Amino acid sequence: MNDRILVAPTDLLGDGVFETVHLRPDGPWLLDRHLARLCRSASILGLPEPDLTPIRDRVFISTGALRIIYTRGLLDVSVSPFPETALRERRDGVRVLSADRGISVRRRPPWSISAAKSLSYAENFAARRWAARQGADDLIWLSTEGYVLEAPTASVVWLAGDELCTVPPDEADILPGITAAHLLSLAPSLGLRAAERMITLPELVAADAIWLSSSLRGLAEVTALDGTPRARSPWTGRLLAALGF
């Protein structure tokens, strides 16, 4: 059970930002990057820059999931147990569907908040419930032009030859994935090259391996895409080890 917090009704209107951080025995993983993204998300939503010193200075004695929530009315930090689902999907992989999100990357509105990790997550949850009703674990969103975008709660990472890739967040107007960016920065140490590419679904299907990356799951290998099983990649274990999982 999470801690309960006191809020104003207006704090419940999704008009804020959040981060989920993996609390490891040696501290919150990639905390500085999560706090930097929180500030960037806040700026996109027109929120004042938060004072994050108390979070930077805090010593966390437990492991699990650290959630930071920032709205016009509150800055809340809570710790919850590490979710079983994340452990299972990291170990067993995920069966994924692709689906048109109905949004064009070329016609993003000037007020777009797609690059922010906003609290308005109802569509993300609804999309995942839809995938679950089809018997899948998750989905990958495509733009109306057919470009691979992201998953509702994860980035898409793939390996094509010796190139470890993800989607360019600015060009695709998606959330910049912290785990994905960190993984790509480690590519040279693994004998791989890193690249950001706009790709279509057929190009993704042709990749040697596909993963969903996020802070808690780390990497969840895509073991089936649109109903077609995919062979497990020997790289999954190596990349997870490089990420410290």
Add this chain to the structure above:
Amino acid sequence: MNDRILVAPTDLLGDGVFETVHLRPDGPWLLDRHLARLCRSASILGLPEPDLTPIRDRVFISTGALRIIYTRGLLDVSVSPFPETALRERRDGVRVLSADRGISVRRRPPWSISAAKSLSYAENFAARRWAARQGADDLIWLSTEGYVLEAPTASVVWLAGDELCTVPPDEADILPGITAAHLLSLAPSLGLRAAERMITLPELVAADAIWLSSSLRGLAEVTALDGTPRARSPWTGRLLAALGF
């Protein structure tokens, strides 16, 4: 100051629904329709049907704005003072911009929650802030095909000859407006005909009068659209009177 409520951090992720009702001296205006829409929104988000009997049975002694919030974790009812902005916009009208929302009415995703009044309102607020930065009071969203959809917190209503119109919510995949539907039901008593129509921006511009309709504002007449002033309509007062304002 609103009442504060105790919530779990997960209640802050916009994964719930709400209604705002005009609290009048004779009770909450159109309460049954708002409660019916709350249930419909809840169903779209996969929430269990709420028990609304306590709200139906409650006697409200104050006037103002009644907000009902329903998530997986809570059902909250709060009353706040009637907002000054709503009074001013009802009296003075609104200067409005039109803007492509970047979403097609023909490619709505199967998990779409656009027809629900969800708590995930960050994009609605962001769009209104964008309009304010351009010196406007509000905006009207258009689909990528150029159809008039809705405003971030209101329906669009217009008069063309003796036809009082709004956008068909199902066809446009937008929130069904309670004030707009109620107004259209009163059309015959005002010597007007009611119609739901998918129209383009040029057709809207050619209308005799345009309003944004919502529970608290009632009707706010569009006094300028994309920078072009529009003459005030003699119908504004008549329609507001019919709505009991």
